[in-house]
Amino acid sequence: MDLLRAMAVFVSVADRGSFASAAQAQRLSAVMVGKHIRQLEEHLGARLLQRDTRKQRLTEAGAAFLEEARLALEQVRRAETVAERLQDHSRPRGRLRITAPLTLGTHAVAPVVTAFLRAYPEVSVDLALADRMSDLIAEGFDAAIRIGPLSDSDHLVARPLRPYRMIVCASPDYLRERGTPRSPSELPQHSCLNHLLWHPNTGWRFASLGGEPLRLSGRFASNHGEALRRAALDGCGILLQPEVLLAEDLAAGRLVPLFENDLPPPRPVHLLYPRDRQPPPKLSRFVEAVMEAMGA
CATH class of the missing domain: 1.10.10.10 (Winged helix-like DNA-binding domain superfamily/Winged helix DNA-binding domain)
Structure with a gap:
């Protein structure tokens, strides 16, 4: 055994x-x-x-x-990590196991990892993307990116990253056909693209409406943000998704932002790793890279 x-x-x-x-x-x-x-x-x-x-x-x-x-x-x-420290205190080497949420991991963490690999050729990385909470210790991860409030832990270091900001948007074709809503209160009259994993009491909340969840309808829903993005680009409805997923489409004008001064509150994001007075160089350098690219 x-x-x-x-x-x-x-x-x-x-x-x-x-x-x-x-x-x-x-x-x-x-x-x-x-x-x-x-x-x-x-x-x-x-x-x-x-x-x-x-x-x-x-x-x-x-x-x-x-x-x-x-x-x-x-x-x-x-x-x-002892043998690694004894070999070389300054040269990162070995394998890192990282976990992150699917969308944030794909669009923000993966580019940091690939740049890190180019900078440190003796390090390899396993990046596990999943929208669930992983147990760093039990599952053998060196670090994790987490979205949302954290519970207290004496065993983990939590470094704040840029908040997870949500954007409401639609394609120019949809807005020409259906009109542009001027406030979130008009959304129930539109076709909205909903995420299947969102509870009815979460997701579409706006300060101007007292933070109460909107009951919205639409002809398309999915459990994957990329599928919802594709539907929005094809003019199927109004979308609420993370800014990191939509940034290129917004910059290119393929999607038009709505209610820019009245959006759901951003969620906190943290980099977590085990508390260690002498973390191995591979982890120290990775933390530096993440903080430089994704830090507040």
């Missing part, structure tokens, strides 16, 4: 509440997740999880073991 791997799987199951979710995070099958948990329980001689058909709950032994497992995984991560 790979004890460290089994511990990482257990922490992931405990954090996510199900084998299926942990399997996705750990890039394993649900069957393999179950095998790791069984082997770990046999090794410890104690039941760590109480299972039912839908969810797993920690037993008393599991709750006690969880915190110790977190500490052990963090200690292993720190130990792995």
